[in-house]
Amino acid sequence: MKYAILGAGAMGSIIGAVLKKGGQDVILVDPYQEHMEKIKHEGLHLQMIDQNETVQLATCANPAEAGPADVVIILVKGFHTVAAVNGAKGLFREDTIVCSLQNGLGNEDILKEMFPHKPIMQGVMWMTGTLTAPGSVKANVGAGTAIVLGSVDKTRGSEEAAKNMVAHFHAGGIAAEFTENVQKHIWAKAVINACVNGPCAILRINVKSLFNHPLGMKLVEEITQEVVTVAAQKGIQLDYAALMADMVASVARAGEHLPSMAQDIRYKRKTEIDFLNGAIAAYGAQLGVPTPANEYVARFVKIIEESYEFQY
CATH class of the missing domain: 3.40.50.720 (NAD(P)-binding Rossmann-like Domain)
Incomplete structure (x- = not known):
């Protein structure tokens, strides 16, 4: 083949x-x-x-x-x-x-x-x-x-x-x-990417630092819950507790990792935010599900990537 x-x-x-x-x-x-x-x-x-x-x-x-x-x-x-x-x-x-x-x-x-x-x-x-x-x-x-x-x-x-x-x-x-049921796997990975890529890009920190800060962990929890709720409205059942446990375990193994979107922001490149937090916010708007955490992460990343020439 x-x-x-x-x-x-x-x-x-x-x-x-x-x-x-x-x-x-x-x-x-x-x-x-x-x-x-x-x-x-x-x-x-x-x-x-x-x-x-x-x-x-x-x-x-x-x-x-x-x-x-x-x-x-x-x-x-x-x-x-x-x-x-x-x-x-x-x-x-x-x-x-x-x-x-x-x-x-x-x-x-x-x-x-x-x-x-x-x-x-x-x-x-x-x-x-x-x-x-x-x-x-x-x-x-x-x-x-x-x-x-x-x-x-x-x-x-x-x-x-x-x-x-x-x-x-x-x-x-x-x-x-x-x-x-490939969509369940697509959405499960999207949870992880939505939790670490946008926030780490905005905050300019690695994954471990995000999860170790109480407000960082609260943001991760809010993003995850919003994705789980939106997915459920689309007929995709995700387990919030299992997703959180998997992410915490992953951070323990490889928390020093700097996500790809954070690297994109560092090198002033276009990001995939519209396919992560932006997509979740868009689906939420279509389905009548509030997604404030994802919406604001998407907004902040869009402002950053559209304002590289003005940054100090």
Whole structure:
């Protein structure tokens, strides 16, 4: 099976490497030309689970050079999806299956609008990655399930493709599983991202510092409760106590982590706030559910990212 990874930064490169190790045909597609050229000529240097190896992968910075794929995995940031897909139409045949492994809420809605007649998969990655240098990545993979996949449209084609991809990830050395209820997993991860990304970006602190401050923990609790309430109105049942316990345990293991949105703010980049706290606030407004904590986090991040040139 040929996989095209549209958006091959740290996570896209790692996903591509694992699928290639699992015996699949993979091409990485990303405009970061230095990264693509380094991999093309020297292979991808992958550090994962205390092992260092080089994985040979096809790459291209120009999507027109990639040719069509059986499955296109979307790993660009949510606000780049439309432009990235429109610029890579050559990847998609009539029978190509689309898969989003993007962070946040609402990505599947964009893809359903763009591909109303294509099978669509969606998944969650419970792992992190770092692009340490052009052509080199480090994957942080825990002991549990690293990737959860499911079908958005519940068609036979997308469900079979998701199950096949799970098998390919296992063959490549990463634990993955298929779920009938992928939205529950999408929203569960969105809780974590909503709690740590926006607040840490605004406050300019790491996750441990946020959770150790009583007002920081109160904000986390409020954000979580709002997400649980909004999700319930959408028919997605989340366990507030379990989510809080998981986050506290995660912070104990890796609390020094500076979330990606905090890094975006540090380097004055556009953030994915509209796909996290902003999306939760928007869903809340549609459903008549008050979401003041998420709304204000979203507002503050938007003000910051739209005022970089005025900051001191």
